[in-house]
Amino acid sequence: MDENRDPVARGTDDSVDLYDIATWEERSRLDWFATKFYGLLVVSARAFVILLAIAILLVQFALGGLAALSDPWVGVFVLLSVVPAFALAAYIWHADVTMSEPLPLLVGTFLLGVLFAGFAAIFNSYTQPLFSWIPLVGSALFFYIVVGPVEETVKLLAVRLFAFRSDRFDAVIDGAVYGAMAGLGFATIENALYISQGVLESSGTDPLLQAGQTAVFRLFAGPGHVIYSAFAGYYLGLAKFNRENAGPIVIKGLFIAAVIHATYNTLVGFVPGLASLVYPSVTPVMAYIVFVFIYDGFFGYLLYRKLDRYRDLYERTDRHDSVTFGVGEGSQVAETGRTGEKRRMVDGAEVGELSTAETNDSDESADETDSLWDDDPFGYDRE
16 A cells, blocks of 8 residues: 555655665665574574474373373274364365365364464463452453463464465465364364373273263363364454454454353353253253353354355355445445455466456555565465
């Protein structure tokens, strides 16, 4: 946009070289060094975060938190406990009408979701005592202030550090797909921790029976992580293609996911028990299952509506170059979907490119912006 350019750049024609005055590009050896050094710093920071997450996971194994996973049957229970979450993530992947996301990006996001769960576990464990002395509302405050925001942030970080930077992340809805995969990874390691700890702490009961019972309860907890992260991921995708408002959009997505997450954690602690008191014929386990179905079903439906609206508009753009929003004099025409973008198949072949008319000033501004961000190691503004 023209208003994002320096006054000198706006008021000077292309015949004047504004390098190092009002514009910048890589020219000299010092420029080359600065660019490469910046890239090295970013890559090193990213590698440090991942290595730290791996170290935390190894420490959990060393301290016995995941020791029970050495039993193959415990591993089977862990896998069974994430079947519903996997099915939900698969559905969200299927709902992506743009194109199939590559398996390496999906698996990589899943693994980062597994690894980054350790950050949330440490932060939660150290901050929980700060809320334990608060009567009545201490747990709820802990869920809303710590658990929800922290866990949703680390899951979104799993998307941001890897898949987000890829050129295959080329549609808003892709954010929901990768968010769901990060949520699946988080749910997998969380279930593994609960089941493993339940086995290690079992006394007087068959360890495998304890593992099975814990797995049944965790069976219903996993889909929630997928739903929360899909919401946050969708807004991360929205931010990628609306970079002028990227920060507020990401915060909005995290806020939505964290509130849904924290509300679930708060209500599940007393609603099933309260329902059993009001209706004695309903056992706490039955009440828990019904509550989870209703809660996840409601927000799962809202997520479905959001994805369905995107799919509907995307399919319209396959038939028309533009979509009209509103009626009468207040209607607006917005070019969406494939218009002005390259859509690539899985093998990388281009399947079409439509361009839109822009003003000369907008073209110049876009060219300058792209030249600055094409090699950005963060990849935040890469389109």
